[in-house]
Structures are given as C-alpha cells and as structure tokens.
Amino acid sequence: MIMWDAKVESLVSWYFTTAGFYTQATMIIENDKLVSYEKVTGNENGITEVKSIMQLLSNGQLHTKSEYLQNGKWVDGHEIYYKEAPEAQVIFQ
Numbered sequence: 001m002i003m004w005d006a007k008v009e010s011l012v013s014w015y016f017t018t019a020g021f022y023t024q025a026t027m028i029i030e031n032d033k034l035v036s037y038e039k040v041t042g043n044e045n046g047i048t049e050v051k052s053i054m055q056l057l058s059n060g061q062l063h064t065k066s067e068y069l070q071n072g073k074w075v076d077g078h079e080i081y082y083k084e085a086p087e088a089q090v091i092f093q
Contacts, residue, residue, distance in 0.1 A: 002027075019043075023050065032056075046071040060084060 002013040011027040013036075021042035028035050038050040049069035056062055066077030 025050075050077065052077075 002011055004010075005012045005026075008026060013025045013027070014022060015025070015038075016022045021040060021044070023038040023040050025036045025038040027037075032055065034054040036050070036052040036054075038052070040047050040049060047068045047070045050066055052064060052066040054062065054064045060083065062082040063080070064082070065079040067074050068077050
C-alpha cells in the first residue's frame with residue numbers, strides 16, 4: 001500500500017511478507033532518483049533497514065539498487081537493470 005503522508009510530506013508504503021516480517025518506507029526524490037528508506041520489523045536475518053534507489057536512465061532502462069542494514073552493518077543488496085521488451089505480450093487466460 002502506498003499513500004501520501006502530509007505530516008512527513010512524502011509517499012509512504014507498507015509491505016507485509018509471507019516470511020512474517022514487514023517494512024514501512026518513506027520515499028523521496030533526490031537528484032532525479034526515487035529513494036526509499038525502509039524500517040524493517042521482524043526480519044529473522046537481522047535486517048532492520050533497507051535503502052533502495054531507483055532511476056530511469058537515458059537509454060530507457062530502469063536501474064534499481066539496494067543496501068541492507070544487517071546486524072548493524074550496511075551490506076550490498078540487489079542491483080537490477082530493467083529494460084523494455086517490445087516483443088512481449090500480455091496474455092490473459
């Protein structure tokens with residue numbers, strides 16, 4: 001769920017997992033990037049915060065990169081480049 005929170009003047013979201021933990025994120029725009037700061041509750045691997053950066057690149061790709069605060073230390077998370085697949089089709093069954 002994502003919504004505008006007037007108190008913090010930001011988009012906020014909540015993410016509930018089937019693994020039994022959840023996150024609450026605040027999103028801001030920084031230098032043409034969407035940055036998400038998440039507080040994590042109940043993660044069994046010791047992750048308490050996540051920072052994710054999303055940027056639309058000039059070649060049309062979407063780049064995302066994350067870092068995790070795990071057991072008190074920041075560690076690299078995942079990094080992905082998404083690109084359009086013009087030949088892809090949505091098929092409803």
